[in-house]
């Protein structure tokens with residue numbers, strides 16, 4: 632069954648997906664990839680389905696989509712630095728990570744794949760993830776890059792490491808890429824990203 636109906640006013644999720652998502656608390660981490668524009672539709676659909684969605688962005692991501700856009704779509708503050716005040720009373724990323732239902736990094740660049748594999752925690756996205764207990768809170772990573780980056784030995788190695796470390800990889804699709812060629816590494820469409828998120832948010836494990 633298709634998780635989405637495309638409507639002129641945007642996307643509407645299926646009843647099953649909506650039921651799984653309603654009331655969830657998620658962080659969406661956005662990196663500096665060309666496909667970051669797709670995350671506007673994802674965040675809008677999540678907000679419309681009663682998901683408390685906090686967007687965190689790498690500095691590079693802010694060159695592609697403005698934090699203001701995500702703030703308007705989510706109705707929540709957007710974090711662009713590990714030095715942002717995550718909470719007025721408790722200005723720590725640990726606090727935001729507490730009690731989350733899921734984290735999704737999309738698009739996840741080759742660079743951030745490498746940085747997560749190495750355990751870096753020096754931007755808003757990686758510092759929030761560093762505070763998440765992945766045995767309780769699923770962290771989905773949706774790598775997106777052109778075919779050359781996707782096929783780099785370092786990318787293959789780093790993705791293997793992420794799998795071993797308990798990250799859940801949303802496999803990219805093959806298709807048209809911004810470098811005007813076709814190949815593997817294309818970020819899935821918003822419908823699939825939301826379905827993947829709903830699957831882990833609504834699970835009991």
Ligand SMILES: Cc1cc2nc3c(=O)[nH]c(=O)nc-3n(C[C@H](O)[C@H](O)[C@H](O)COP(=O)(O)O)c2cc1C
Pocket residue numbers: 661662663664665666689690691692738739740741742743775776777780
């Ligand atoms: C126009 C443009 C598009 C880019 N698209 C991607 C991309 O889709 N995937 C990727 O891994 N890197 C892409 N990059 C390179 C990243 O922006 C760069 O590696 C950056 O340092 C990533 O930072 P971040 O991982 O902290 O967001 C792109 C760069 C430019 C200038």
